[in-house]
Amino acid sequence: MLKSEKIKDFLNDNNVDAIFIQKDENCRYLSEFTGSDSYLFLTKENKYLITDSRYTEQAESETTNFEIINHKGQIGKVIANIVKSEHISKIGVERNFTYRFYMMFKELMGNVIFSFCSPEVLRIIKTEEEIACVREACRISDVGFEKTIPFIKAGKTEAQLRSILECAMLEEGSEGKSFDTIVASGIRSAMPHGIATEKVINEGEIITFDFGAIYKGYHSDITRTVAIGNVPEKLKKIYNIIFNCVEQVENILKPGLKASYVDEIAREILRKEGMEEYFTHALGHGVGLEVHEPPVLSPRDSSVLQKNTVVTVEPGIYISGLGGVRIEDTTVLTEDGISVLTKYSKKFLTL
Template structure:
C-alpha cells in the first residue's frame, strides 16, 4: 500500500498541490487497505492519515499500517484543517473532483479556512489502471467463482424457470464458494428480452426456443470479475446460430488484437468491423469492453473514442454483442489481462459453440 502512496506523491508534485484528500471508497481502499464504509485518506509529501469515526478506528488501526489514524468527532473538513495547521503543513489541498458532489465540495471549501482547494480528476485511477500480481490473483479468483457458478447453473436453466431464479442460483453458488458479493445486479435476459444489453433478471419464465444471455460476476478481496455467455434452450434455429457465430468471431478477433502497445480503439475496431461486415453494425451500440478491478467499470474503455495505449497489467473485458429488437440478442464476454505480445484470457467457461440445453 505504501508503495502506491509514494507513486501518488509523485503525481501530486506534477499537479501542483501539497496534499490530496481521498474520499472515493475504491481509491481509499487502494491506498490504505481500509474496508470500512466511512472515512477519508489524506496524503501530504511527508504525512499519511486515515480519518474515520468512532465505529471504525480500531478496524483502521488493524488494516492501515503506516497511517496515522484520526478519529473524527466533528466534521471531516474540521479534521483536515486541524492537520493542515499542525504537522501537515499545507496551504493547497487537492481533492477528487470526479467523486465529490457539489454540496460536498462546497462544504469542504467552506470548512478549510485559509487552505486552498483544487479539484483534480483521475489521479488515483491512473495508478489503478495497471494491476500488480496480487491484484490479478484476486481477479483470477473472482473469475474462478463465476466460471464455476456458470457450470453448476447450466443444468438449472430450462423451460418454466424464471430469469430471477437463474440469477439467484448463480449468486448463491458464488457466495457459497467464498465470493464477497455479486459484482453487480445479475443480467439474465431470455427470448426477446435478450435484445436488452442490460436486461436485469426479471420474473419472465424461460421458454423452449429462447436464447438466454447471462451476464454476471463475483467480487473477491474487493476485486471484480465479469462474464457473459449466451445459451440456447432447445435446438437453435439457423438465425440464432448465425448471430452467435458472428459475435464469437468478433470477440475472438478483438482478443487476437489485444496486447500492450495497441490503442483501445483498435481492439474495438477489430470486433466492430467484423459485425459491420456482416450487416449488423447498427445492432452493436456499446463499446467492446471496459477495464475492471476495484470497480466493475474502470479505464480503459475498449471503444471507438478511447485512444488509450494499452499496457501490461491492464485487465479488461471483451464483450461484443448483437441485439435485434423483438427477436433477441447475443453477447459473449471474457475477462482478459493485457500482456506484452498478446493477452491472457482468465475466463474458462466454454464458448466455442452455442451451448444447447435440451
C-alpha cells in the same frame, strides 16, 4: 513502484499539494483499509485516514504508515487543521466531490484551491496479487455458471436462474455479486442490460447471462449466451459472428495498442457482417476493485493499453423483436498478448 511513490508522482503530475479521497475503492486501494465511512487525505509527506470510532481499531490493524484520526463528526475541521499545519494551498478532489464538502471546506479553509483529479488511474496497472484476486473471482464465476447449467431449462423463470447462479457463486466463495445479475431470455435478450424478471423460459429461446463474483474486493465479469432447444437460424448465425469477433479481438489484444483501436477492430469485424449498427456499447472496460473502471475499450478512450491491465472483451449484437447475443471474457494483458481469466467455454451451447 510503491504506492507511496505513486501518490507523490500523482500529486506532482496533477500540480496539487494534497488529495482528498472519498470513494471507497480508492480508499481501499491506497490504504488497504477494508471498512467503510472513511476518508483519506494524502500529502507529499504524510498520509491520513480519517474515520469514526467504529473503525479506528480496524484501520490501525489494516494500514501501514497512516495516521488514523477519529473525526468525531468534524471532518471539515480535521482537514482544515492538516491544511494549516502543512501549508497546503491546492487540494485535488475526486469527480464525486460533493457540493456539501466544497462549501464546508471553503468556509473553513478560505483561499484553498480545489482541482478535480482521477486517482482511479493509479489502479489501472495491477500487481500480481491483484491479478490473482481477479483470477480467483473469475474461477468462482466459472464454477457458479457450471453448477447452474443443469437448472437451465424451459419452465424456469429468469429470476429463478439468477438466484441459482448467485447462490452457486456464494457457495464457491464469492463475497457477493459484482452487479445486478443479467438473465435475459427470448426477445428480452435484445436488451443489453436485461435484469432478470419473472418471465418463464420457453423452448426455442436464447438466454444471455451476464454476471460476476467478488474475491477480496476484486471483481470478475463474464457473459455467456445459451440456447434452449432449437433457436432461429438467424440467432445461430449471430452467435457465430460474435464468437468469431471475440476470438479475433483476443488474438490481437496486447500492450501498446490504443483502447480505441481495439474497439474499432471489433466494429470492423461486425461491419463486414452487416451488423455494426446492432452493436450499441463499448467493446470492454477495466475490472478490479470496481467492475467498471478505466480503461474503456471505446472510440472515446485513446489511452495506450499496458501490461497487467485487466479488461473485458464483450461484443454484442442486439436486434429488437428477435433477440441478442453477447459473449464476454475478463482478460489480463501480458508481455505480448493476453491471458483469458474467464475459462468457461464460449462455444454455442444448446440445452
